[in-house]
Amino acid sequence: MSADTRLEEPAFSGLAERHRRELHVHCYRMLGSFEDAEDTVQETFLRAWRRRETFQGRSTLRAWLYRIATNACLDRLARQRPEPATGGEVPWLQPYPDRLLDELPAGDADEPETVTVARETIELAYLVAVQHLAPRPRAVLILRDVLGWxxxxxxxxxxxxxxxxxSALQRARAGMREHLPAERQDWTGGEKDTATRELVRRYTEASVATDIPAIAAMLRADVRCSMPPTPGLQVGRDAVVNEWIESGFEDMTGLRAVPAAVNRQPAVAYYHRQRPEDPYLPLTLDVLRVTGGAIAEITTFHADQFPRLGLPSQLPSDGTE
Structure with a gap:
């Protein structure tokens, strides 16, 4: 496409649509919110259509769209969140389902470093750290270190x-080192290794049984636990366990669990019922970060995220007490 080309809207939309998922993930990294990323991609396509005659062909259409998307993200941040997150919490954080990440272009499978970067920079710990950067250094970091511009x-x-x-890149990298887990190089993250699957299975069973001692035995001593958008970050096994005890988790019954996968991390979706004859309704989603054979972080999301993740709206009653 050149400045002299007059594309009708269907043709232009078809070309731009090929890049929708990767633009959405880019905006998600910038914003930390799935919903805000969705709105920003729509804004990107609208701006691109209005400015289509300014595309000179000096770069690819993909690069041109990334430029527009990045500026749309910066504009949104200036309006909504001019100040970065603080204190390790990101109240606006939302999960990203793996089934949608699977729509991304495969890239070069022969470049393991590229594959690793793509996986680790979509994990929740990375997203949280990024949200602690000011908007422009955040954009520089993502464009340089994730996209390789x-x-x-x-x-x-x-x-x-x-x-x-x-200079902004150096500051952003220093900021990331402050907020990323120290053992990041040892993440198991989205790897489907046998040990991780077994740990998630035991965690799921213990959670359904509300067996707090069993869960506690799987946690790292410095485990972190949060539940955006609810304020409150618990750090350390004792703090996390005490929070569960005070919330009455031990006395809870009527739970069932379904495995899930978001942000290239293992996750467990929980359903709850009040009476044996009732269906199980969505409750919460736990996303786990596993490192060194133990659970290093639990990020819990509310049931309103279930539809986006493709999880069932309910599970049938099994009639048992």
Whole structure:
């Protein structure tokens, strides 16, 4: 497409639509919210259609759309969240289902480093750390370290100098080191290894049985637990266990669990019923970060996330007490 090309809307939409999922993931990394990313991609396509005659063909359509999407994200952040997250919590954080991540272009399977970057930069711990950066350094970090853009192209996008971009990248990387888990290089994350699957199975069974001692034995001493958008971050096994005890979790009955996968991490969806004859209704979703054979982090999301994740709206009653 060039400046002289007059594409009708269906043709233009067809070309742009090929990049929808990767643009959505890019906006998700920038914003931390699935819903905000969805709105921003729509805004990106609207801006692209309005400005289609300005596309000169000096870059690919994909790169042009990424430029528009990044600026749309920065505009949204300026309106909604000009200040970054603080204190390790991101109240607006939402999960991203693996079934949608599977729609991303496969990339180069012969480049294991590229595959690793794509996986680790979609995990929740990375998303949380990114949200603690100011918007422009955040954009620089994602464009340079995740997408692999040259500093010159990032500078052109942001209307900045290469030196400024390089300086912002150094600050962003330093900020990430402050907020990322120290053992990040040892993450098992989305790897489907036997040990991780067995740990998740035991965690699921113990959770349905509300067996707090059994769950506690699977937690790292420095485990972190949060439930966005509900405020409150528990750090340390004792703090997490005490919170469960105080909430009355031990006395809960009528639970069932369904395995799930979000953000390339293992997850467990819980359903609850009041009476034996009732169906099981969505309750919460636990997303786990596993490292060193133990659970390092539990991020719990509310039942309103179930439809997006493709989880059942209810489970039938089994009639048992």
């Amino acid at each position: 040259p500093a010159k192209e990032v500078a052109e996008l942001l209307g900045d100098s290469v030196n400024s971009v390089n």
